[in-house]
Amino acid sequence: MENNGKETSEERKVSCGDVSKCFQLLESILDGEMGEEGKEVLKEKLDKCQPCFEHFHLEQAIREVLKTKCTKQPVPTQLADSIRQMIHESK
Amino acid sequence: MSDSQRRKYTQEEKNSIFDGEFMPHIDSMYNFAFRLTFDEDDAKDLVQDTYLKAYRFINSFEQGTNAKAWLFRILKNSFINEYRKKSKQPAKVDYQEVETYYNSDDVDFQGTTDLRADSVKDMLGDEISNALNALAVDFRTVIILADLEGFTYEEMAKILDIPIGTVRSRLHRARNLLKDKLRGYAQSMGYKTDEED
Numbered sequence: 001m002e003n004n005g006k007e008t009s010e011e012r013k014v015s016c017g018d019v020s021k022c023f024q025l026l027e028s029i030l031d032g033e034m035g036e037e038g039k040e041v042l043k044e045k046l047d048k049c050q051p052c053f054e055h056f057h058l059e060q061a062i063r064e065v066l067k068t069k070c071t072k073q074p075v076p077t078q079l080a081d082s083i084r085q086m087i088h089e090s091k
Numbered sequence: 092m093s094d095s096q097r098r099k100y101t102q103e104e105k106n107s108i109f110d111g112e113f114m115p116h117i118d119s120m121y122n123f124a125f126r127l128t129f130d131e132d133d134a135k136d137l138v139q140d141t142y143l144k145a146y147r148f149i150n151s152f153e154q155g156t157n158a159k160a161w162l163f164r165i166l167k168n169s170f171i172n173e174y175r176k177k178s179k180q181p182a183k184v185d186y187q188e189v190e191t192y193y194n195s196d197d198v199d200f201q202g203t204t205d206l207r208a209d210s211v212k213d214m215l216g217d218e219i220s221n222a223l224n225a226l227a228v229d230f231r232t233v234i235i236l237a238d239l240e241g242f243t244y245e246e247m248a249k250i251l252d253i254p255i256g257t258v259r260s261r262l263h264r265a266r267n268l269l270k271d272k273l274r275g276y277a278q279s280m281g282y283k284t285d286e287e288d
Contacts, residue, residue: 024263031237031262033244054208061208062269066238069216070223075121076135080114083142087109090143 012050019051026056030063099150112158113145119159119240120166126235127170127228137174141166160246163236167250206270210277218280222272230265237262 016022026045029038045052100108120141124134144165145152152161223231236242236250244262248255 024259027263027266028244028259031244033259057208058206058211058270059266061211062266062273063238065211065214065219066223066234069214069219070239071216071220073122073125073131073134075118076131079121079135079138080117083114083117083139086139086143087146090146 012048012053014050016049016051022049022052023055026052027059030056030059105146105149108149108152108154108158109146112154113142113162116159116162117142120162123163123166123235123240124170126224126231127167128174129224133174137166137169140169140173144169157246159240160242160250163240163242164250164252167232206274206277211273214273214276214280218276219273222269222276225272226265226268229261230268233258233262233265234269 022045025034025041028034029042032038034041042056046056117138120138121134124137124141125131128134128137141162145162148165152158223234226234232251233247236247237244242250244255244258247258251258253261
């Protein structure tokens with residue numbers, strides 16, 4: 001079990017003042033919507049707030065598994081050809 | 092549509108846009124369609140319809156803009172207008188109802204704190220997929236667009252015809268619902284859900 005942060009967790013706030021707002025902000029940062037400003041906000045949150053720290057890593061893990069593990073459906077081999085055929089006929 | 096718009100692209104240009112910018116997305120399009128319909132034939136029909144419409148309205152596509160987002164928007168509208176009605180799926184919970192229910196702050200947070208990042212990382216692809224597929228279609232859609240297809244909030248707003256603020260809040264709620272599902276799996280599979288390290 002990784003415990004990065006365990007050593008420093010004592011310095012972090014145990015509870016977050018506004019969980020709902022903070023978590024939405026963290027999610028926007030993870031989604032790449034906050035640009036450079038996001039990186040600074042993120043660093044501060046992760047350094048100072050334990051719930052934010054945990055939420056961030058959970059959200060990051062979920063994004064990662066969604067991106068890499070979701071079962072992909074193979075495209076039917078005839079699909080591209082039949083689309084081209086239908087378009088050709090519609091001309 | 093005016094004559095000038097209609098004549099925007101030559102036949103050659105149309106073919107080149109279609110083959111060069113539209114067809115490369117067929118894989119993503121089919122997977123999006125399948126995750127909306129859960130049916131191979133419906134997904135196939137939906138993708139075919141989308142490409143036919145894309146070709147028919149190719150003059151309203153601006154070259155240099157995001158073809159994938161443009162195609163996804165057509166597919167999503169086709170799904171809403173045609174497939175949702177005749178879907179073999181049992182009626183889904185009305186989205187507005189779900190949104191209102193999950194709008195309160197306490198529901199927002201409860202039940203997700205004990206799910207651990209490490210448990211999520213250990214989960215199988217099937218478990219992740221099943222959790223995603225169990226979400227109501229509007230919530231499922233935003234997660235597919237954001238996390239599986241990598242669209243920005245702005246692109247999602249255009250695809251779904253909703254304001255960016257709504258994209259953000261719907262995604263947030265969708266992720267909370269997904270976490271509830273994942274927590275269920277974590278517990279049933281004996282993954283760690285408590286603070287143990």
